[in-house]
Amino acid sequence: MSAQRPVLFFDLDGTLIDSSVGITRSIAYALETLRHPVPDAQALRGWIGPALRTSFQPLLRDDDKVEQAVALYLERYAREGWTEHSVYDGIAELLDGLRAAGYRMAVVTAKNEGNARLILSHLPFGAYFEDIVGSTEDGRLTHKVELIAEALQRFGLQPAQCVMIGDRSMDMDGAARHGMTGVGVLWGFGSEQELRDAGAQRIALAPAQLPELLAA
Structure with missing residues (x-):
């Protein structure tokens, strides 16, 4: 890498x-x-x-x-x-390309970690992620800023070495509060205004745009 x-x-x-x-x-x-x-x-x-x-x-x-x-x-x-879910168009191809380019990847989600692991274990690209960080049932890890901190600790990395990619304000706010680059995506549930107001530094309209934004 x-x-x-x-x-x-x-x-x-x-x-x-x-x-x-x-x-x-x-x-x-x-x-x-x-x-x-x-x-x-x-x-x-x-x-x-x-x-x-x-x-x-x-x-x-x-x-x-x-x-x-x-x-x-x-x-x-x-x-x-x-x-009860579906994979967004272009995501599988995106992850294939990022993996081939040598990127290390993890999932950082407010979803219960056990459920997140279950979902990804059934997806063809699930094994691309080195770790899956999710919320705990006891509430110890709940908010995105806490989950990002947990991911940084597990990887032994500094925020400047990572990028957070997500569709909602809490993804971008969590990244910003760690001094991490946040890339917002518009195919999910958040608007461009929501993402920019929360600190998104770059915005992707479609999965195919992400590699170029990451290389910028």
Whole structure:
């Protein structure tokens, strides 16, 4: 590997896969089980990316209920939600090319780490990632800034040696708070304005644009 190439930290949901169906159905399951009204489909799409507790808290306003909701979500997601996704067009080719070019890659996601590992183990490019860093069920690792810190520690790297690639504000904010380059992508769930406001230094419209942006 060239010493100049950064290690690439990829978000998962909205960056590598469209996981909206599995996530929103699992949120609805949790809220319905708790007999709480379920937000409409557009509102639920906004839940994709942030930590679960961050999204459940203002709705349920009770720490115990939030923990129940998270447990119910994880119950359904582990059972069937993890299968309800699709890979974005161009992602497989992108990762093939980056791997061939010598980039080291990892996944850094707010998704529960066990579920993230399960999903990637069933994808043809899953083995390209040297590690998968995800949230912990006990809440110790939840927010993207914490997850990036965990990834840096596992790799023994400094922020300047890495690039965070993701589709939501928390990806770019997490990178910025570590002094790391953040590259926003527009095929997921966040807007260009959201990404730029959160500190994205570069924006990719499509997967095929990423190699050029990374080489810049």
